Each structure stands twice: as C-alpha cells, then as structure tokens.
Amino acid sequence: MNDIQASTLTLEQLNACPELQFARLLGGIYEHSPWIPERAAACRPFLSLETLKLALQQAVSAATREEQLALVRAHPELAGKAAIAGKLTRESTGEQAQAGLHQCTPEEFATLQRLNAQYNARFGFPFILAVKGPTGKGLARQEIIAAFGRRLKNRPDDELAENLRQVHRIAELRLNDLLGHVPALGLAVMEWAEEIGQWSDDGDGLTCAYMTMAHRKTAVQLATWMRESGMEVGIDAVGNVVGRYLSPDPQAKTLMTGSHYDTVHNGGRYDGRAGILLPIAIVRHLHARGERLPYHLEIVGFSEEEGVRYKSTFLGSNAVSGRFDMDLLDKTDAEGITMRAALLDAGHDVDAIAAIARDPGDLLGFVEIHIEQGPVLLERNLPVGVVTSIAGSRRYLIELEGVASHAGTTPMSMRKDAAAAAAEIVLFVERRCNAGGSLVGTVGQLQVPQGSVNVIPGSCRLSLDVRAADDAARDAAADDILREIDAICARRNIESRIELLLSAPAVPCSPRLMRQLAGATARAGVPPFELTSGAGHDAMSMAAITDVAMLFTRCGNGGISHNPLETMTADDADVAARIFLDFLRGFAP
Incomplete structure (x- = not known):
C-alpha cells in the first residue's frame, strides 16, 4: 500500500493499513510512546473515531504501572527546560504556544518553574495538563497556574490517574487534528x-x-x-x-x-x-x-x-x-x-x-x-x-440543646456539650452510609449558634441528607441514624428536635x-x-x-x-x- 498522507488520513485508512503503518501514523498521538498505537492496532476495525480513542486509552489502562509512569515522564514540563531549549515535539510546541506559555511574563515564568519543582519533588513525575482546554482553543496562563496549584494537594495515586486523563485528552485533540474532526x-x-x-x-x-x-x-x-x-x-x-x-x-x-x-x-x-x-x-x-x-x-x-x-x-x-x-x-x-x-x-x-x-x-x-x-x-x-x-432522599434539620457553661470551670464529666453530640452524629452518618452501593449520607450544615471560644456549646444545629437509588436502603439507613441520635443524646443528656424537611422517593x-x-x-x-x-x-x-x-x-x-x-x-x-x-x-x- 502506498504511504498514506496525514493530510488525507481517514478512519477507513487506519482500519485498512498494515499494523506497522498504523502505529507509525499515530506515532505522535502519545508523547514518545509508540507502544500504545501498536497495542491498540489489534482492536481494529474501529466503528468510529470514539472507538479508536477508547482503544488507545484501554491500551494505557491495561499497561503496567511502570509503563504508565514512563508515559507520564515522556511529557515535557510546562514552560520547562525542554521548551526553553526548543526540544519539544512538534505537537507539544504547538500546544504550549496556543496557551501562550512562550509569552509568559517573568513573574509567570518564575511561578511555573517553582510549581514544576514542587510538583516533581512531591510526585516524582511532571505535571501534565491538556493546555488546549475543554474546547481545544487554549487555556489562559492563569488557569494553568491555578490548576497547577490545586493539583499539588492531590494524593499521589489520584494525581497519577489525573495525569493519565490529561494525557488522553491531549491525545484526543491530536487525533481530532490528524483526522480533521471538528466536534461542531x-x-x-x-x-x-x-x-x-x-x-x-x-x-x-x-x-x-x-x-x-x-x-x-x-x-x-x-x-x-x-x-x-x-x-x-x-x-x-x-x-x-x-x-x-x-x-x-x-x-x-x-x-x-x-x-x-x-x-x-x-x-x-x-x-x-x-x-x-x-x-x-x-x-x-x-x-x-x-x-x-x-x-x-x-x-x-x-x-x-x-x-x-x-x-x-x-x-x-x-x-x-x-x-x-x-x-x-x-x-x-x-x-x-x-x-x-x-x-x-x-x-x-x-x-x-x-x-x-x-x-x-x-x-x-x-x-x-x-x-x-x-x-x-x-x-x-x-x-x-x-x-x-435517580436517588430518592430524606432530609432533616436536627437541633440539639445542651447547657452552655464555662469552658474553664466545668469538669469534662459534667458537660452537656451539644457540639460534641453533633460530632458523634456526623461520624456515625459517615460509618453507616459507607456500605457501598448508591447509599450516601451527608451533614452539609453544622452550626453552633452564638458560639464562643470559652463557652461549652449549649446548642447545635445540623442538617442530614440521606440518599440512595433504592428507597428501602435509604430508609433503613435514615432510621438507623435517627435511633443513634436518640442514643447519643440520651448518653450525653442532650435534648433533640428533628424535623423532616423532605422525603422524595427514588x-x-x-x-x-x-x-x-x-x-x-x-x-x-x-x-x-x-x-x-x-x-x-x-x-x-x-x-x-x-x-x-x-x-x-x-x-x-x-x-x-x-x-x-x-x-x-x-x-x-x-x-x-x-x-x-x-x-x-x-x-x-
């Protein structure tokens, strides 16, 4: 078969060409990682461009952790040494330029260098972001810097997963360009x-x-x-x-x-x-x-x-x-x-x-x-x-009344602390609704009215939201939580008032x-x-x-x-x- 020109590349041609040519044509989609299209070639023929994208992503998901880390490390730092030295791939050069990273102010450049160093020290791999953004038109430099700072707080495994998602987004945009696809x-x-x-x-x-x-x-x-x-x-x-x-x-x-x-x-x-x-x-x-x-x-x-x-x-x-x-x-x-x-x-x-x-x-x-x-x-x-x-929910407003008294003079064994009772309730909600499935429980509002640093909380208000796709599972959890509230309040000598705000079936x-x-x-x-x-x-x-x-x-x-x-x-x-x-x-x- 004659060489296929990238400018005329179609899905049909990718489905029909030899495996080696398939891998070569898609060689720039994933940064310095030809093994990805090589493995995805076995999944042909692809029904759609979306099927091709998913096959490439599956090749990465099925790879070893070491291969995934190598893929991440194959990507350059944003506005990093490779960019300064002009050693980026053609694709990466265009992407960073579209986000204006070659036009950073001295302050922006210094911030990116600092973030790159912090990120590498924390995770051991470079920060990856699809700088062309959700629409392919490019993120603003301040959006990039904000994402950098936000993701520094992630756990290492979560951040590796997010980096791989960003790699897939970069590959998606490159495939769109290669096949002339516009998601109109x-x-x-x-x-x-x-x-x-x-x-x-x-x-x-x-x-x-x-x-x-x-x-x-x-x-x-x-x-x-x-x-x-x-x-x-x-x-x-x-x-x-x-x-x-x-x-x-x-x-x-x-x-x-x-x-x-x-x-x-x-x-x-x-x-x-x-x-x-x-x-x-x-x-x-x-x-x-x-x-x-x-x-x-x-x-x-x-x-x-x-x-x-x-x-x-x-x-x-x-x-x-x-x-x-x-x-x-x-x-x-x-x-x-x-x-x-x-x-x-x-x-x-x-x-x-x-x-x-x-x-x-x-x-x-x-x-x-x-x-x-x-x-x-x-x-x-x-x-x-x-x-x-669609999950049904039961929502409550819970008011707890104890006794407000001096934080320095009231012995721990004699306290009627409404906030401590609320804390127990919050933790029980978390334990009871952590059984898996669609069941979730949330205390989204928690207040100590007129609270003071040196006063034991005499009252507390909190919300409760229990949801599940199955009404029986939701109601069982809500009933268990209400019984536990009674038990906590009885043990702590706290009065409670519970108002049902909403009960919506699944x-x-x-x-x-x-x-x-x-x-x-x-x-x-x-x-x-x-x-x-x-x-x-x-x-x-x-x-x-x-x-x-x-x-x-x-x-x-x-x-x-x-x-x-x-x-x-x-x-x-x-x-x-x-x-x-x-x-x-x-x-x-």
Missing part, C-alpha cells in the same frame, strides 16, 4: 454555555437565581437561540422557556427534553444548562438539513430547579407536571420579596400557572441530558452513561427509553454503561406524567459540580449530541 455540535454547546455563563447575580462566579435580572436575561437568550434554530418558542407563566420543533403531522404526540437554567450560588456552567443547549444544537442541525421528526420535539428550559431564592425546588418542572403549589407564591426571599411579586415584576401572569400542566396522553416521554456531577464516568474513561434511576428510569439510549450509545462506538444518579433532577418531577430517561456526560476536574471548577469537553458534549440525535431519529414510541 459540542463546540456550539460550550460556546453558548460560556455566553450565558457571563450573566450572574454576583460580581464573581455564576449565580443565577429565580427571576433575577440575570435569570430573565438568560431566558430571553435561550428563547432567541431556539427561535433561530427553527422552533416555535414561548416563555410560560413560571418562566419556563419552551421551544417546539413541530412534526409535519399536526396530530403527532410530543417527546420532551430539557433541563434547568437556574444555578446554585457560585455554581458551574453546565449543570442543567447543557441539557437545554445540547438539544437546541441538535434541532439547529436538523433544521439546517430540512429534516423533521415524526413526532413533535419539545425542549424546555425549566426556570427553577435548585431552590436558591425561595428554598423550594423544581418550580419549573412541577408546573409542567401539574404539581405546582400555588401557596409558594406567598413565600419571601431574603429581601422580603414574595415569589408572586417577583413573577409579576418579570411580566408573568400567575393566574396562568395552572394552564402550564401537560396532558400525559399527549406525551411520548421525557429524556434529560445532564453533566454527571460526579466521578464515575471520569474514572472509567467513558464520555457518557445511561442512568438507571425514580426509576424507563427500561424502554434506556434500551434505546443504550442502542444509540453502542452505535456511536461507545460501550453502554449504566449508573445511578445521586443528585435530583427535573426528570424526577416529570416522572409523574410520563416515562423518563437520562443520559449523563462526563464531568471533569475530579467530578466536581455545583462549583466554578465544573467542566466538560466539547468532544464529550459532541458525543452525547450525536448519540441523542441518533436516538431521536430512531425513536420508537
């Missing part, structure tokens, strides 16, 4: 998320609470993108942004998708919003092709899910499912503004809320796409996963929708993987009126979410979009 749908999602991520209630970070100016501006922009993508669009009485991509058959039923566009305080840019933007990108693609579906496709940007302003969650999806509590209109925020007043100020008609409820007979199902908000897919090197169920996903999502995943060249959701989602509310399913996308930065560090890549968003597009085209009611 994913890039649209990332660009749109960046644009609306600039609008916040706060000067720093991203906070978009219900019916604030940032929230209302976001709704208008979502409606604009929907309209430009060929949809009929409206904003309903609770602020849901609703776009309908109509079927040629006016009598057709409706498949729904979407998620929420509000955020937690100082949250991430993809939580909720990716599940609105990704379907819009798909509809824009369909509309550009003149392609219609045999059913109506409806995208809903739910106005509120997080409960930040009025401490009541799922306002948007509860209105659609006919479960909106009209008494909530009289709730006030921290400034004393009622929900009713906020809605009226935004131009909404509260008398029209009841009419938002959908007829279950008109619906074919609800499918929500969401960033995972956890590390499961990340640790398995998978871009997407199919959700089997929501199983529809097997028929899961099967269709898994089929589309497999056709994209990704092994279907099932996982549960520990977080609550709008799909829980929608399950009251129709079958639901969820597709998770991989969450970067260790799975961090509800945090400015929340991230995903354009490639993962693109894979999810292509899977969902395939699902829509082949959807069987």
Whole structure:
C-alpha cells in the first residue's frame, strides 16, 4: 500500500493499513510512546473515531504501572527546560504556544518553574495538563497556574490517574487534528454555555437565581437561540422557556427534553444548562438539513430547579407536571420579596400557572441530558452513561440543646456539650452510609449558634441528607441514624428536635427509553454503561406524567459540580449530541 498522507488520513485508512503503518501514523498521538498505537492496532476495525480513542486509552489502562509512569515522564514540563531549549515535539510546541506559555511574563515564568519543582519533588513525575482546554482553543496562563496549584494537594495515586486523563485528552485533540474532526455540535454547546455563563447575580462566579435580572436575561437568550434554530418558542407563566420543533403531522404526540437554567450560588456552567443547549444544537442541525421528526420535539428550559431564592425546588418542572403549589407564591426571599411579586415584576401572569400542566396522553416521554456531577464516568474513561434511576432522599434539620457553661470551670464529666453530640452524629452518618452501593449520607450544615471560644456549646444545629437509588436502603439507613441520635443524646443528656424537611422517593428510569439510549450509545462506538444518579433532577418531577430517561456526560476536574471548577469537553458534549440525535431519529414510541 502506498504511504498514506496525514493530510488525507481517514478512519477507513487506519482500519485498512498494515499494523506497522498504523502505529507509525499515530506515532505522535502519545508523547514518545509508540507502544500504545501498536497495542491498540489489534482492536481494529474501529466503528468510529470514539472507538479508536477508547482503544488507545484501554491500551494505557491495561499497561503496567511502570509503563504508565514512563508515559507520564515522556511529557515535557510546562514552560520547562525542554521548551526553553526548543526540544519539544512538534505537537507539544504547538500546544504550549496556543496557551501562550512562550509569552509568559517573568513573574509567570518564575511561578511555573517553582510549581514544576514542587510538583516533581512531591510526585516524582511532571505535571501534565491538556493546555488546549475543554474546547481545544487554549487555556489562559492563569488557569494553568491555578490548576497547577490545586493539583499539588492531590494524593499521589489520584494525581497519577489525573495525569493519565490529561494525557488522553491531549491525545484526543491530536487525533481530532490528524483526522480533521471538528466536534461542531459540542463546540456550539460550550460556546453558548460560556455566553450565558457571563450573566450572574454576583460580581464573581455564576449565580443565577429565580427571576433575577440575570435569570430573565438568560431566558430571553435561550428563547432567541431556539427561535433561530427553527422552533416555535414561548416563555410560560413560571418562566419556563419552551421551544417546539413541530412534526409535519399536526396530530403527532410530543417527546420532551430539557433541563434547568437556574444555578446554585457560585455554581458551574453546565449543570442543567447543557441539557437545554445540547438539544437546541441538535434541532439547529436538523433544521439546517430540512429534516423533521415524526413526532413533535419539545425542549424546555425549566426556570427553577435548585431552590436558591425561595428554598423550594423544581418550580419549573412541577408546573409542567401539574404539581405546582400555588401557596409558594406567598413565600419571601431574603429581601422580603414574595415569589408572586417577583413573577409579576418579570411580566408573568400567575393566574396562568395552572394552564402550564401537560396532558400525559399527549406525551411520548421525557429524556434529560445532564453533566454527571460526579466521578464515575471520569474514572472509567467513558464520555457518557445511561442512568438507571435517580436517588430518592430524606432530609432533616436536627437541633440539639445542651447547657452552655464555662469552658474553664466545668469538669469534662459534667458537660452537656451539644457540639460534641453533633460530632458523634456526623461520624456515625459517615460509618453507616459507607456500605457501598448508591447509599450516601451527608451533614452539609453544622452550626453552633452564638458560639464562643470559652463557652461549652449549649446548642447545635445540623442538617442530614440521606440518599440512595433504592428507597428501602435509604430508609433503613435514615432510621438507623435517627435511633443513634436518640442514643447519643440520651448518653450525653442532650435534648433533640428533628424535623423532616423532605422525603422524595427514588425514580426509576424507563427500561424502554434506556434500551434505546443504550442502542444509540453502542452505535456511536461507545460501550453502554449504566449508573445511578445521586443528585435530583427535573426528570424526577416529570416522572409523574410520563416515562423518563437520562443520559449523563462526563464531568471533569475530579467530578466536581455545583462549583466554578465544573467542566466538560466539547468532544464529550459532541458525543452525547450525536448519540441523542441518533436516538431521536430512531425513536420508537
């Protein structure tokens, strides 16, 4: 076979060429490590570019620790000696230049040198970061320095795993360049998320609470993108942004998708919003092709899910499912503004809320796409996963009353220390919920009201959140914790008051929708993987009126979410979009 020119390289050519040529053509994908494509060659033919990427990653995962360390050590330091001496590979030279590392100020260069030395001393291998970033357009130098400092705090094994993930991301971007692949749908999602991520209630970070100016501006922009993508669009009485991509058959039923566009305080840019933007990108693609579906496709940007302003969650999806509590209109925020007043100020008609409820007979199902908000897919090197169920939760507010007394004069044996009782409770929650599976328990709030350094705590307030994908497992754990609280308080002579704040059942996903999502995943060249959701989602509310399913996308930065560090890549968003597009085209009611 004649030599294949890199400029014309295709997946078909990689599948057909001899193994030695395959390894040579991919020789620059993993830094100075030709053994990786050599081992991956045995997995041909590759169904898709994603299958090729996964095969290369699997070759690394199956390698010995010594081989993995050698791979990591084959990478140059950022702005290090090799870069200064001009001894980087062509690929590394371009990547570091795209991040502007060749233009460091003297202060930035000195900081990178110091961090390189600290990192090598701690871990014994160089710091690796895909400096082209989530979109391939390059990270800012300050983002690189911040990641450097943050990851210095990791444990060695965790940091080796993160370095390997960064190696795979570098390889992914190089493969894209080599094969001329542009993740167009994913890039649209990332660009749109960046644009609306600039609008916040706060000067720093991203906070978009219900019916604030940032929230209302976001709704208008979502409606604009929907309209430009060929949809009929409206904003309903609770602020849901609703776009309908109509079927040629006016009598057709409706498949729904979407998620929420509000955020937690100082949250991430993809939580909720990716599940609105990704379907819009798909509809824009369909509309550009003149392609219609045999059913109506409806995208809903739910106005509120997080409960930040009025401490009541799922306002948007509860209105659609006919479960909106009209008494909530009289709730006030921290400034004393009622929900009713906020809605009226935004131009909404509260008398029209009841009419938002959908007829279950008109619906074919609800499918929500969401960033995972956890590390499961990340640790398995998978871009997407199919959700089997959404965990139910029981939440409590616990108030403990002891006796406040002098810290210096009260003997240890005579104390009624409410904070010490709380500490025992926290540790028991950790032990009881550490049994594996989907069960988790969290004390997220812990306060000593009017505490003082020289006073034994006379009172303590703490929260309790117990979740599991199985209601029986969750309830058993919660009941054990409540009994232990009684026992701890009795032993310490502490009074307790426990208030149940929320009891939400787990929501199983529809097997028929899961099967269709898994089929589309497999056709994209990704092994279907099932996982549960520990977080609550709008799909829980929608399950009251129709079958639901969820597709998770991989969450970067260790799975961090509800945090400015929340991230995903354009490639993962693109894979999810292509899977969902395939699902829509082949959807069987």
